[in-house]
Amino acid sequence: MSTILSIKKLRKEFGGVHAVDNVDFTVDRGIRLGIIGPNGAGKTTTFNMIAGAFKPTSGRIEFKEKRIDGLKPHKISQMGIGRTFQNVRSFKGLTVFEHVLAGNLAHNTRFTPKAEQYQEVENILEMTNLAEMRDVTVQNLTIAYQRRIELATALATKPELLLLDELMAGLTYVEIDKTLNLLRHINEEMGITLIVVEHVMKVIMELCMHIIVLNYGEKIAEGTPKEVANNPIVIEAYLGEEAEYA
């Protein structure tokens, strides 16, 4: 299996605070990777660096063997990385159809969009179960729907790698199951590599093939879900303070 993404000695400092400190890992093409860790561990900051929203203080990020750290977000998106945001971002005034179309148009900009482009958008709407809402204005929808729309829009950009930041936060178990199926489909049928940041353990355990654990900006563990779940360092990181009072 080839490596699609490699992170080498990645560091990010914000005025003296090491949000991410010396993180290394590689991602094989086609896997589902999870990144977990207590709040403030540096997960979103890492995502932001991969996606180009932040410039690393030092270190290298390589995507498909090309160096991408420090590039602008739109360039990184054009190279094949898609992402969703932790606090949902959306084009509030657009309809669902227009929203997903924006993702498609961004990667195939034409004065008059081709019929195939509209069809591609339809396909994604079908796949993500949004077809019925196509003409609804996004700002009128709940957060759960807006998350799905964000995911659909990211899919419309035809990514090879998808970064999902707490996609499942606040969803009911039913919604989580549906989304898990969707993610498995995206990964297995469409071949998109997934990196998922999550707090919902069910999701991590069921979805991910490999997990990386961060704490205070450092990588403290890596392995299969089972290995990580039984790793005493990981357990302490999550339960640390409580164990002291126990």
Place this chain on the structure above:
Amino acid sequence: MRNMSNKTDLVGKSPRATIKVKSRSLIIIGVVLIILAVIPQIASDYIIYVATIAMLYAVLAGSYDLTTGYTGPLTFCHGAFYGVGAYTSALLTLKAGFPFWVAFPISGIMVFFFGMIVGYPALRLKGHYFAVTTFFFAHFIYLVILNSQGLTNGPLGLRNISPPESILGISFKSLQSSYYLIFVFGIAAVVFLYFLVNSGIGKILVSIRENDELAEAIGINTSFYKVLAFSIGAGIAGLTGSLFAHFFRLLHPTTFAWMTSEMVVIMAIVGGLGTLFGPIIGAGVVTLILELMRFAPELRFIIWSVALIAVLIIEPGGLMGIAGRIRGGKK
């Protein structure tokens, strides 16, 4: 700057990404066009002048909407681009001996590139800095025009600008024929803007307005498109300025002082940002009322400042926003 992430605060409650011109609106547009077409045949010279000003401002407001309404950044220098276009065209014909039909496109292209040179660095500015800078820029252009005595005659202004030369046997010396030239230009400009705004490019611009960060994250080069919209808007303003110069045949720096930019902003907001036709209608309404009140000049500007504030309080989406509310909004 927490205030600045929200660029949709000036768009009405039911913003539209695509303008669908419905049959009802088509009828209204048709009526307006017929009235405009007929004016030179039946109305007095004075009314012809007013209608010309209205059409020129309509194009200014529409092109302004491309940047501020559709893409997002608030600018206060549209009047400056108008002025640069006017003076460029006038000087090309007066001092360099170019015919109007060459000076006209050159003005547009020059102001387009001028907009690009200004926009590229300026659009990187965060928060309110960009808007404030455009305000300064407009004032600065006015200073330059005022002080380049050798070139622009400064406060004395430029006179004896020639009308467009005859083409295809049509002479533009008369008031009526000049009017029709501007009328045709106005239609062409609006049609161009309409197709641009409804195209794939237009949708990308709207995405940038709706959420700059997300647009960037899905692969849109937001800097490029912001500069593009700004430059196209500037270029159209430049072309409009050229027509102004050759219609009124004299130019004076105060015509392009910051108040002109301010009036364009007022027209666009009163009409409704982000709707193309809103600012155009706004231009018509404001010009009309300004003329009705011509006997009290200072009162006119006071009324419009108050009107702008009233619009911001009641319905920031302007007239189009009110129309949207009446129609019940999108569910």
Place this chain on the structure above:
Amino acid sequence: MVFQQIINGIIIGSSYSLVALGLNLIWSITDIPDFSQGGIYIIAAYTGYFAVKLANVPFPVAILLGMCAGAAIAFCFERFLYRRWTGKGRIQLLSAIALFFLLANLAILMWTAKAKFFPTYLPGSVSLFGFMVSYQRIVVLAVSAILFVLVYLFIQRTKIGKAIRAASQDREAAEVVGINMSTVYSMVFMIGGALSGTAAVLISPLYSVFPTMGELPLLKSLVVVVLGGFGSVAGVLVGGIGLGLLESLGAVYISAAYQHGFAFFILIIVLLFFPRGLFGKV
């Protein structure tokens, strides 16, 4: 001759600093570049002028009246307008510009475009380094200096001043701790209005009173705010006087016609290299 220019530069610069101090406070706490201060400047100047011309009040009272007029108008604008649009920065900016436009045209309407000459209140001058400097000019410097010190002390020592400083660092944290933001906002606008009003009345005897007198000071002060850095009293002082000097000396040695354009150049250069302002607090 150079000395004359330097003095003029420092004096006009100190008036920029005054207005900029107020603008700085307002902008750094409320995110609103308050263009209406330019209009308030105009109204305060006319207030002072009429007080002296019609009611024969002594100059210090005229200053106080200008100060109060400024504070009152700014307070009203904040309370009845800006407050409606919390979180909508662009509407606030637009309304600030509209208010400036409104006040300037109101002045033209009510008092005609002709300049009015402020009667000399303190005739005579003193000899400084062999040059004559009028007492009135020295008053401008003195009053500005006093006000700067007062505002500085107010912000550093009083309870409300501390609240303002807290708010300028982190609005949300300040609210959580129990600081009443609406009081802070009102206070900050009133101080800004008072400062603009004072600057206007101070300058009137030197350069006469006319309806468009607010535009240039407003623009210059905006540049000083960007230059001097948000939240920095010293920066505003230095920036203002620096700009005044540049304009004064530049008018002689570089270009008289573009005297007012220097501010624009400075702004462009600063923002080109520091898109987030000199102190990066945007």
